[in-house]
Amino acid sequence: MRVGKDSIVSLDYRLHLGDGQVIDQSAPGQPLAYLHGHRQIVPGLEGALEGMNKGESKQVVVQPGQGYGEHDPEGVRTVPRSMLPPGFTPQAGQTLMAQTDQGDISLRIREVRGDDIVIDLNHPLAGKTLHFDVTVQDVRAASSEELSHGHVHGPGGHDHG
Numbered sequence: 001m002r003v004g005k006d007s008i009v010s011l012d013y014r015l016h017l018g019d020g021q022v023i024d025q026s027a028p029g030q031p032l033a034y035l036h037g038h039r040q041i042v043p044g045l046e047g048a049l050e051g052m053n054k055g056e057s058k059q060v061v062v063q064p065g066q067g068y069g070e071h072d073p074e075g076v077r078t079v080p081r082s083m084l085p086p087g088f089t090p091q092a093g094q095t096l097m098a099q100t101d102q103g104d105i106s107l108r109i110r111e112v113r114g115d116d117i118v119i120d121l122n123h124p125l126a127g128k129t130l131h132f133d134v135t136v137q138d139v140r141a142a143s144s145e146e147l148s149h150g151h152v153h154g155p156g157g158h159d160h161g
């Protein structure tokens with residue numbers, strides 16, 4: 001069968017940002033398994049996989065709007081260093097988890113400027129053009145249980161133990 005709505009896709013993938021330097025990939029023999037048509041992966045990649053067959057490979061270029069979104073300048077803020085836990089030494093490039101009323105968010109430290117730090121609330125891949133090398137390792141129909149749960153069961157998916 002081909003990749004389509006409600007199929008379970010097992011995918012080998014590599015991601016780079018155009019320079020060939022791989023920033024994320026599936027582990028050998030451990031493809032990513034996801035439920036197609038339910039926005040579990042970025043829309044640009046999901047659309048490109050539609051109709052592919054088991055064993056097929058493809059290179060997919062995803063623009064930011066179809067990936068993790070454009071980089072929002074409003075998400076870059078300068079905050080006093082005293083907001084951080086005492087004893088913590090901030091460094092550019094670090095990612096922190098912060099608790100807010102809206103739940104946990106991750107933020108990156110862009111810069112440390114004396115008593116201030118510049119943080120970025122955007123997704124780390126916001127504004128980036130994504131280059132995927134993908135191979136469809138398997139395609140199967142989702143079971144009714146998987147559909148009602150909205151996720152994959154078995155290898156690469158959920159294990160309810």
Ligand code: ZN
Nearest residue numbers: 149151153158
């Ligand atoms: Zn489940």
